[in-house]
Amino acid sequence: xxxxxxxxxxxxxxxxxxxxxxxxxxxxxxxxxxxxxxxxxxxxxxxxxxxxxxxxxxxxxxxxxxxxxxxxxxxxxxxxxxxxxxxxxxxxxxxxxxxxxxxxxxxxxxxxxxxxxxxxxxxxxxxxxxxxxxxxxxxxxxxxxxxxxxxxxxxxxxxxxxxxxxxxxxxxxxxxxxxxxxxxxxxxxxxxxxxxxxxxxxxxxxxxxxxxxxxxxxxxxxxxxx
Amino acid sequence: xxxxxxxxxxxxxxxxxxxxxxxxxxxxxxxxxxxxxxxxxxxxxxxxxxxxxxxxxxxxxxxxxxxxxxxxxxxxxxxxxxxxxxxxxxxxxxxxxxxxxxxxxxxxxxxxxxxxxxxxxxxxxxxxxxxxxxxxxxxxxxxxxxxxxxxxxxxxxxxxxxxxxxxxxxxxxxxxxxxxxxxxxxxxxxxxxxxxxxxxxxxxxxxxxxxxxxxxxx
Numbered sequence: 122x123x124x125x126x127x128x129x130x131x132x133x134x135x136x137x138x139x140x141x142x143x144x145x146x147x148x149x150x151x152x153x154x155x156x157x158x159x160x161x162x163x164x165x166x167x168x169x170x171x172x173x174x175x176x177x178x179x180x181x182x183x184x185x186x187x188x189x190x191x192x193x194x195x196x197x198x199x200x201x202x203x204x205x206x207x208x209x210x211x212x213x214x215x216x217x218x219x220x221x222x223x224x225x226x227x228x229x230x231x232x233x234x235x236x237x238x239x240x241x242x243x244x245x246x247x248x249x250x251x252x253x254x255x256x257x258x259x260x261x262x263x264x265x266x267x268x269x270x271x272x273x274x275x276x277x278x279x280x281x282x283x284x285x286x287x288x289x290x291x292x293x294x295x296x297x298x299x300x301x302x303x304x305x306x307x308x309x310x311x312x313x314x315x316x317x318x319x320x321x322x323x324x325x326x327x328x329x330x331x332x333x334x335x336x337x338x339x340x341x342x343x344x345x346x347x
Numbered sequence: 348x349x350x351x352x353x354x355x356x357x358x359x360x361x362x363x364x365x366x367x368x369x370x371x372x373x374x375x376x377x378x379x380x381x382x383x384x385x386x387x388x389x390x391x392x393x394x395x396x397x398x399x400x401x402x403x404x405x406x407x408x409x410x411x412x413x414x415x416x417x418x419x420x421x422x423x424x425x426x427x428x429x430x431x432x433x434x435x436x437x438x439x440x441x442x443x444x445x446x447x448x449x450x451x452x453x454x455x456x457x458x459x460x461x462x463x464x465x466x467x468x469x470x471x472x473x474x475x476x477x478x479x480x481x482x483x484x485x486x487x488x489x490x491x492x493x494x495x496x497x498x499x500x501x502x503x504x505x506x507x508x509x510x511x512x513x514x515x516x517x518x519x520x521x522x523x524x525x526x527x528x529x530x531x532x533x534x535x536x537x538x539x540x541x542x543x544x545x546x547x548x549x550x551x552x553x554x555x556x557x558x559x560x561x562x563x564x565x
Binding site (some may be wrong): 231232234235236238239242283287289290291294298299300302303304305306307309310311312314316317323324327328329330331332338 | 353369423427448451452455456459499502503506507508512513515516519520521522523524525526527529530531534539540543544546548549
């Protein structure tokens, strides 16, 4: 909820984010912080907002595999970062394939650029929490025809949206949560757009989106990890 | 239309015992006052609601229940928009099929939020009367874009303030659908499906009310 001007945030991030979105200028600043060029400032913001180290004190019960290295919010951020790398790399290959033209090609380029801004934002967030970002896993994607690539993009975006949804309730920092939510709804927009391209459901799970847990998602992307 | 159960809200009561413990916290005096004021203010539109109400909102009281009742108001609005206004305009083609599908889904959101608020021991806000300034298919779609995109911003803006993780998870299952709706509508009217590129902007309650308030008539 928005704070009155004289109130200090009781949780470090909520008030800061609320103040950020309070007016147009701040909204642009919020966007800038999350954008490709703003990863460093986003991270600095997280540190400042949290009054110091943002390292989670909780321990994760999950085995620390490479894509999820770290604990708590760092693990979640690195997990998201891995997925964003895969999406970004996939779109780059799709565009380079020249299988698409016109509006479709333009859409793939745009979505790929947006995934890249997600990579930068998440990388910066992990670094400023004093942790090591997951490495770019590269990725091997079948690129055979426009129809097949568009279908794969639809599948990947739905998976990405489900992945963010699956983590939302476990994020501890309100700042990290705000970022995850800002990305989550964009992945959903991507999925819906690709749905119209491949004539698949805009809402494949009906009125309520379904979350996927980390092991489900990692198993699904395993074939693409080279 | 068939009822689409919500995977979290329609789960057996024993599955989410934590939710029951959360409910009472939201019923502060300020939120009672606020709720009444919001309903009264809705009669006169958003302009009449401030400054008293916006101060109460700014004070951050009311907790999860206030957020949920605000979300319920927006879902009532969207459901009415598609199901009542949409039908009255005799839409064609994709506009018609979207309005039918999205209208059903918004109604499912109404049902789920009503059930969730009730399960938390609180009273769901009553359905307001609405007036939508759309007289053609194109003005309908333009307003649909505004409403869906505002809905995304509303949920994303409110979610970090939620105290219950169960409520947050439920909100997440809904906001994703609003984002899908928004993209589909935006594409249909020739706009970018990602109006803010890679990151959707969270909105404050005041910003949401600025868009939705004028449509609420009672």
